[in-house]
Amino acid sequence: MSKNNTKSEGAEEEQPKGKTCFVIMPISDAEGYEPGHFKRVYEYIIKPACTKAGFTPVRADDIKKTNVIVIDILQRLLNSDMAICDLSSRNPNVLYELGVRQAFDMPVSFIKDEVTERIFDIQGFRDIPYNSSLRIDEVNKAVEDISENLKETFKSKGDDINSVIELLGITKAKLPDKVEISAETDLILKSINALSSRLSSLETKNVSFAAPKVVTNAANDISITFNAVDSVGQVVKVSDRVKHFKKGMGTVASIVSVGREIIVSIEFDSGDTGKYTNPVASVIKVINSDN
Structure with a gap:
């Protein structure tokens, strides 16, 4: 959708050099798609298209900071010069992030695969199609088309209607010049961050309550190695003294x-x-063993 072009003829075009593009898309596997499908879409189509258009792509799982991930996502979502939104699979998180971006009337390029039906509320906006088969010839075409659309959308920001907010003539949301967090909120955020870090730490440890590993020696005697809760495995065999x-x-x-x-x-x-x-190993502790 276009508004009247107020730029003067021959005016120098704004270039997106050194700018970032936030990628709004499904991250986890989705029903109806092969495992890892959207990771391949990101690697083979979206990233090359962003780079070709002069943007550095940033996706939610690229954010490695220990802050609450939702805060990081929203900051990148609102601070990025450009955004690209993959509507494929109608992912609710994607639509939420898109809504936030559009509330501030910031430029977004839309893409969608051929198996996803159009979404009524935003069907008036152009989306660039790509083939979900990810065939090499289709991928190359999609990269070219999406790259061009990214550049065009960025250059025409302020001239083209890119959000429902502008379409309805509603005043867009504004970011405050300075956000001050109260001492109570700061304490809550720090506590959440600490809890998040502890959970992440636990996930990386070798902690398991699963079945112990079977070990058979040369004499064909069966012994087992516990999957110990403290990450220290121990072996038990016949005749061992245990507690x-x-x-x-x-x-x-x-x-x-x-x-x-x-x-x-x-x-x-x-x-x-x-x-x-x-x-x-939390149930039976080996007291003495030759292993």
Whole structure:
């Protein structure tokens, strides 16, 4: 959609050198698409198109800071010179980010694959199609078309209607010159950041409550390696002295592998016998072992 062109003939065109383009698109796998599909769309189509148009692409998962990711996304979304929005799969996060960008009446290029139906609220805006098959010839054409659209959209900002806000004549949102965060909000954000960092740290550790690993030696004796909760594996075999967290000391009588399950039988000093399926190191602690 175009407004009356108020630029004078022969005026120098604004160039997008050294500028950034925020990429609004599905990041996770989506129903109806092969695993990793949108990662390939980003790598093979969007990134090359942005680079060809003179923009540095920035996507949400490119942000490596430890801040709350939503805050980082919104800051990049509003501070980037340009944005490209992939409407494919009608992802709700994508539409939310697009709504924020359009509320500030900032330029956006739209793209969409051929299998996604148009979205009613924004169907009046031009989108550049690409083929979801990602065939090399189709990819090359899409890169060229999207690159040109990025450049055109950036150059015509202020002249073309690029958002519903401008179409309806509504006053666009404005970013304040300075945002001051209260001490209480700052404390909450720091606490959230600390919690996020701790969760990330836990995710990277070798923590597992899954079935222990079966180990068979040259004599064909079965032993197992626990997937210990403290990331330190320990091996237990027949005749080892062990300690159960409730029943106390005992001796491993047998270890049997049944399919994907490991059954450990222990004769306790109290006279009891216990059988444990897929035990973890938090339940049975090895006291002495030749391993």
